[in-house]
Amino acid sequence: MRRWNGWGDEATVMELPAHGAAFLEARVGAGRSLPxxxxxxxxxxxxxxxxxxxxxxxxxxxxxxxxxxxxxxxxxxxxxxxxxxxxxxxxxxxxxxxxxxxxxxxxxxxxxxxxxxxxxxxxxxxxxxxxxxxxxxxxxLERMNRLLDLDEESRIATFGPGANGPQVESQLRAHGYTLGHFPQSWELSTLGGWVASRSSGQQSLRYGRIEQLFAGGTLETFGGPLEIPTFPASAAGPDLREIVLGSEGRFGVISEVRVRVSKLAEDERFYAVFLPSWPRALEAIRELAQARVPLSMLRLSNAIETETQLALAGHPGQIALLEKYLRLRGAGAGKCMLTFGVTGNRLQNAASLKQAKRLLGRHGGVFTGTLLGRKWAEGRFRFPYLREALWQAGYVVDTLETATDWCNVDLLLDRIEASLRDGLADEGERVHVFTHLSHVYGEGSSIYTTYVFRPAGSYAETLERWRTLKQAASWVIAGNRGTISHQHGVGRDHAPYLAAEKGERGMAVLEALAAHFDPERRLNPGVLLRD
Amino acid sequence: MRRWNGWGDEATVMELPAHGAAFLEARVGAGRSLPxxxxxxxxxxxxxxxxxxxxxxxxxxxxxxxxxxxxxxxxxxxxxxxxxxxxxxxxxxxxxxxxxxxxxxxxxxxxxxxxxxxxxxxxxxxxxxxxxxxxxxxxxLERMNRLLDLDEESRIATFGPGANGPQVESQLRAHGYTLGHFPQSWELSTLGGWVASRSSGQQSLRYGRIEQLFAGGTLETFGGPLEIPTFPASAAGPDLREIVLGSEGRFGVISEVRVRVSKLAEDERFYAVFLPSWPRALEAIRELAQARVPLSMLRLSNAIETETQLALAGHPGQIALLEKYLRLRGAGAGKCMLTFGVTGNRLQNAASLKQAKRLLGRHGGVFTGTLLGRKWAEGRFRFPYLREALWQAGYVVDTLETATDWCNVDLLLDRIEASLRDGLADEGERVHVFTHLSHVYGEGSSIYTTYVFRPAGSYAETLERWRTLKQAASWVIAGNRGTISHQHGVGRDHAPYLAAEKGERGMAVLEALAAHFDPERRLNPGVLLRD
Known part of the structure; x- marks a missing residue:
């Protein structure tokens, strides 16, 4: 049964290992529980x-x-x-x-x-x-979860909007296909939701964001259905798919989604490489992205996230051995873990791996094979369960994310982390903050930051702590050329910051669209656009 | 000096070889000149x-x-x-x-x-x-043609909107970069025009369509400038770039364009392969696209286009030898020429070539090396000059294009060609029609059809012949799941067919946007939306 007050299925329980709790206690103090x-x-x-x-x-x-x-x-x-x-x-x-x-x-x-x-x-x-x-x-939309049509020649699958990740993939897998869209919320989130909020999955490097996967479909509006046909590409005026994408329920209800699917890949592997320092790691992944090496995923943890992941991983003895080996090879304190994947046919994968290893080697990368990569793949949807485990141990965890051009990644990341790390200093509270880059493009990268802090004495004060942190980081993003969301949408929480990137005239365009579709503002008011 | 009444520079003259004129005469009759x-x-x-x-x-x-x-x-x-x-x-x-x-x-x-x-x-x-x-x-916008900024780290170049293809590439090349956008009109068409009409270039397989290259910029509207910042990707609501793309001057004037650029590639080669028949060729390129083999261009001529190209190419002796060789290898009558390119680093290009040859070999492809590929690359922007040469020889040539899903490519292509081939039968005139697919996607392909016919006795009657043909083919496209344009936009000529794909409610969305930006309909009225 799904949890009514948290993430996922009640049967899935994740526990914080003892040394993990000790690691956090050393960084933010002893945990505190609220009833x-x-x-x-x-x-x-x-x-x-x-x-x-x-x-x-x-x-x-x-x-x-x-x-x-x-x-x-x-x-x-x-x-x-x-x-x-x-x-x-x-x-x-x-x-x-x-x-x-x-x-x-x-x-x-x-x-x-x-x-x-x-x-x-x-x-x-x-x-x-x-x-x-x-x-x-x-x-x-949960009952509208079926694969309604599969055009194998054009590789287009038609789904009800309420199909969640496992429903999408299991129905496609039966025919030998995959959508390849794997956001961390994959176990529960749905195709319609991905479209409405412009979601991006962990293997977007190969399969594309939902923007690239969404081929067409139907939006039920108060004025009747807006049907968007599928074309591989078109120059026939502005693309109406792009108005449905990110509409967040403001313009209508998505009733059918057509997506571009792929044959299940012959071969898929994930690898871990450790880079000796953040500057070298950052340069390496920028080069990988800009050289168009056909990888399927790429995730770079900064030094604190690398340290935290290794500390929370379990098996302290094995980790110590790994760290000793890495130190000998030149990746000691300050090392950064890079996970990357290749997906496709064997010939292509071998060529991609060779290019990646060669390029990473030039930046001092220490290759550790597929073991940690496999661990990542096995645990890829487990992160949301960690909130429960941390809560039981007396800690609050949240994440936030943005994307920016490469020239601005390091600066923005530093400022976001600083705003969170120092965000509760007035109360004498420490915040443990770490970051990874998980979606890379030729132009720039996403920035995904996790922060852990202690609850205050009451729920209201704890919420206030969160608000202080979230606002500080969000204004840093809005004021430093970041988008307020790379993969989760605007909703109500990000709406105050949207005008910083859309501008007054951009907001007016969105308002004009909302007025066109829903003049009485009955569809999800307050979301995306403030009311 | 640019021609005032035709394509390109007056100094560039292309002539139809004698056997080319004979080839056309056999197919549509003797040419006729108008003053x-x-x-x-x-x-x-x-x-x-x-x-x-x-x-x-x-x-x-x-x-x-x-x-x-x-x-x-x-x-x-x-x-x-x-x-x-x-x-x-x-x-x-x-x-x-x-x-x-x-x-x-x-x-x-x-x-x-x-x-x-x-x-x-x-x-x-x-x-x-x-x-x-x-x-x-x-x-x-011709005076606003300068490279204003180049962010080498983020690979973003800022241009004035009036920079044409050679101005874009020469200014980037000085720094070691390329935009990689090469539409056939490249010598004269401009960055702002590409954005406004959703252009696609010959190497879009590698570099993407202008939609993927356009990172942000400024649209001057009657309400003031709409500034669209650059992000590698964003989930912050509908993407305003997609409203500028394809706006065709209806919403505002593009005053600045930021584009994603690439380092000049280490290695680039173009190859020609002949497939024994159209069905096998079609299957082969669909597989190439769906297998994501990292090619940079791909162009498949149908049998009539292949025959026509070889006939118009010059060097009949050499062509006869080539055809003899192809016949011996299994590609005789009905053969289709496929040109493809690889662009990138040598290691990747070698892997891509190997995959492509292996896959094409399975479909009976006869590989002929780089000679014809090089010919294609040298002549890639010369096709528009052919109109002048044909006109001098007494023929009219025009092209039209669409895109559709793979399951529909063959049917739509057949119907378009038939509508043109038989379009002037009432007048007893023959039309020579041939087609290539030049932009392939996992989902489908563009279809680019050329048709040659004779002028009538007057300009007015010749225009009428064209109108008959264009309307017949356009209604075939609109009625058979094609987009009315894959790479040239809507303008006035395609506006009557737009509602067939956008639908009544989709047209209403575009009308709402036009009303928002330009309530007095002063910007390019009649283009995109009918007035």
């Missing part, structure tokens, strides 16, 4: 629904609890405290596009707010109902 | 300008003649006949973004139509002034 609320106590808070009866809508209390919050840190704290604030008045589970249209018409007639809901994994406040006079209907 | 008008006779037609004096605006008659028409077939016929119809009232040559803003404000005040003008190479009627009450100002 968890029970589901029963939350259920009693759910008010009567303001919605009229409708056969497709459930106003069951537990359904409303389970669709009230996403996976942002404020959501987490609200769920653990049992302080949900607002619940949707009902949750609909349409099974067809016609039912979505029916629900939209019904909502328009009754002036009901509609929140499209995929996997509920937003980390930016995309699906949270707000208090207000208008009742709120959450529209869950 | 060319002189520039002087056209200059006398230019009426008085309706514009007030402005220091940045020329109302010189020759400037107005030279900016009245593009390079579509109707433009060609109008220029050859000297029957221009409408001239712009003036041509402005701004040198800065501030001057563009000044001109826009000036035009808004006086209710003047503004047509942004890059290289004047549109083949779809993008830059032609229309008759009407409002005076027309053509805004040529």
């Amino acid at each position: 968890d609320a029970s589901l029963d106590s939350v259920l009693t808070q759910v008010p009567a629904s303001r919605l009229a009866d409708h056969p497709l809508i459930s106003s069951d209390a537990e359904a409303r609890v389970r669709h009230a919050r996403g996976q942002s840190l404020p959501d987490w704290l609200a769920m653990r405290e049992g302080n949900f604030g607002v619940f949707p008045d009902g949750v609909a589970f349409p099974e067809t596009a016609a039912q979505i249209r029916e629900l939209l018409a019904w909502a328009a007639e009754r002036d009901v707010i509609v929140i499209p809901y995929g996997g509920g994994t937003s980390v930016a406040g995309h699906i949270n109902p707000q208090s207000g006079d208008r009742p709120v209907l959450t529209l869950s | 060319d008008a002189s520039l002087d006779s056209v200059l006398t037609q230019v009426p008085a300008s309706r514009l007030a004096d402005h220091p940045l605006i020329s109302s010189d008659a020759e400037a107005r003649v030279r900016h009245a028409r593009g390079q579509s077939l109707p433009d060609w016929l109008a220029m050859r006949e000297g029957n221009f119809g409408v001239f712009p009232d003036g041509v402005a040559f701004p040198e800065t973004a501030a001057q563009i803003r000044e001109l826009l404000a000036w035009a808004a005040e006086r209710d003047v139509i503004v047509i942004p003008y890059g290289g004047g190479t549109s083949v779809a009627g993008h830059i032609n002034p229309q008759s009407g009450d409002r005076p027309v100002l053509t805004l040529s």
